[in-house]
Amino acid sequence: MxxxxxxSGIEFNVTHFPGYFTNAEAxxxxxxxxxxxxxxxxxxxxxxxxxxxDSFLLFLAYLNSTELVDxxxxxxxxxxxxxxxxxxxxxLHDIIGKIVTIRHPKFAVPRFVISKETxxxxxxxxxxxxxxxxxxxxxxxxxDETLRERLLRKEQNLERYIKNHSLNPNRYARLLAQWTSxxxxxxxxxxxxxxETWTCSxxxxxIIIKCHTDTDIITVPEKDLRELIEHCEENLDGGSIQAHHxxxxxxxxxxxxxxxxxxxxxxxxxxxxxxxEDEAVGKTNLQMLIDTAPTKLPRRVDYPTDFSYLKAKxxxxxxxxxxxxxxxxxL
Numbered sequence: 001m002x003x004x005x006x007x008s009g010i011e012f013n014v015t016h017f018p019g020y021f022t023n024a025e026a027x028x029x030x031x032x033x034x035x036x037x038x039x040x041x042x043x044x045x046x047x048x049x050x051x052x053x054d055s056f057l058l059f060l061a062y063l064n065s066t067e068l069v070d071x072x073x074x075x076x077x078x079x080x081x082x083x084x085x086x087x088x089x090x091x092l093h094d095i096i097g098k099i100v101t102i103r104h105p106k107f108a109v110p111r112f113v114i115s116k117e118t119x120x121x122x123x124x125x126x127x128x129x130x131x132x133x134x135x136x137x138x139x140x141x142x143x144d145e146t147l148r149e150r151l152l153r154k155e156q157n158l159e160r161y162i163k164n165h166s167l168n169p170n171r172y173a174r175l176l177a178q179w180t181s182x183x184x185x186x187x188x189x190x191x192x193x194x195x196e197t198w199t200c201s202x203x204x205x206x207i208i209i210k211c212h213t214d215t216d217i218i219t220v221p222e223k224d225l226r227e228l229i230e231h232c233e234e235n236l237d238g239g240s241i242q243a244h245h246x247x248x249x250x251x252x253x254x255x256x257x258x259x260x261x262x263x264x265x266x267x268x269x270x271x272x273x274x275x276x277e278d279e280a281v282g283k284t285n286l287q288m289l290i291d292t293a294p295t296k297l298p299r300r301v302d303y304p305t306d307f308s309y310l311k312a313k314x315x316x317x318x319x320x321x322x323x324x325x326x327x328x329x330x331l
Contacts, residue, residue: 007031007114008060009074010053030057035065035100042093052082059085062092063124066100068111068131076119084121088128095131106141109134147182154179155242162245169249173212177205180246184235193224204228208246211253215310222257225250293319 002011005028012028030038041058044050050058056077063069099109112118112127158179161172169176180186186201193203207228210216217225229250236243293315303309 004074005031006074007064007071008057009076010057028057030061031064033061035096038062038065045089055085055089056081059089059092062089062096066096066131068109069127070111070113072113072115073119075114075121078120078122081121084124088125091125091128091132095128095135098135099131102135102138104138104142107134107138151179151182154182155240158242158245162241169245170212173209174205176242176246176249177208179242180208180232180236181205183237183242184232186231204231207253208250211249211256214256217253217256218310220253220257222254225254225257229254 001014003014003026004011006026008028010028038058038061041050041054045055045058060075064071099107110127110130154175158172158175161167161175181201181204186204188199188201191198191200191203198206203224207217207220207225210220211225229247232243232246232250236246294312296316298309298312298316300309303312
């Protein structure tokens with residue numbers, strides 16, 4: 001006797017009690033298979049070992065296995081149904097493998113109905129796209145949530161360290177740099193500094209760390225530190241204790257750089273760049289350095305800090321170089 005499948009619309013034969021189930025409706029046995037059992041047929045479909053009807057049944061069984069499709073009538077096979085199945089089977093198989101394993105309470109995917117208006121499966125590709133988008137949104141949301149939780153832990157640790165006034169800020173300099181890179185969304189494009197390749201985020205984090213040590217920060221170009229400060233001012237909420245500490249640190253570093261020359265600029269413009277006026281300023285600055293430079297090579301033991309020693313040594317070397325250049329010019 002023939003039975004009409006109420007989901008696929010396909011008639012299939014059964015034996016026993018032939019008179020009692022004439023024109024009856026039931027489900028084809030394929031809809032009773034578990035997803036694990038259905039999975040075994042996918043390689044056969046890929047290798048084109050399934051008939052057109054078998055592929056059709058497998059596709060509908062996949063839809064049914066999601067428990068997201070309500071069959072209110074059987075599917076109608078239109079002339080291009082085989083093409084629809086062929087073009088959508090891989091995507092359906094792929095997304096089902098992802099969504100059926102998720103049991104997270106925040107994971108929500110849309111449900112669809114096979115009715116008289118949708119029974120031709122013309123919209124099935126849009127259903128699959130909706131599931132794909134839901135899965136992507138869920139993964140991105142989990143990623144964002146994980147990042148937020150990680151950032152929160154850093155903020156809490158950083159706040160505890162900042163409030164501990166007995167703790168040297170050098171101890172948590174790297175944590176401050178990491179927190180700033182995430183909170184202010186440092187860019188990750190590559191840059192080259194002194195022949196070394198960094199991401200911008202890595203380089204700026206290193207600058208923040210160097211701001212904690214006078215002898216380290218004077219090796220950083222003033223313009224680079226100013227770019228970092230400008231980015232933080234535009235992208236960081238300055239109201240938190242972490243941001244307040246960050247701005248104190250980088251601005252102190254900037255003061256060290258500018259104070260190193262005692263002339264207001266770490267780059268120290270000796271040669272003019274904007275005409276005669278700048279050139280005159282550069283010559284004046286140079287003369288001020290020469291006038292205040294030590295006459296003998298500085299020794300570390302004669303200075304209270306590394307910073308003051310390096311500053312004196314810089315002035316001495318600059319004065320000596322200028323004296324040598326002046327001698328050559330006279331020759």
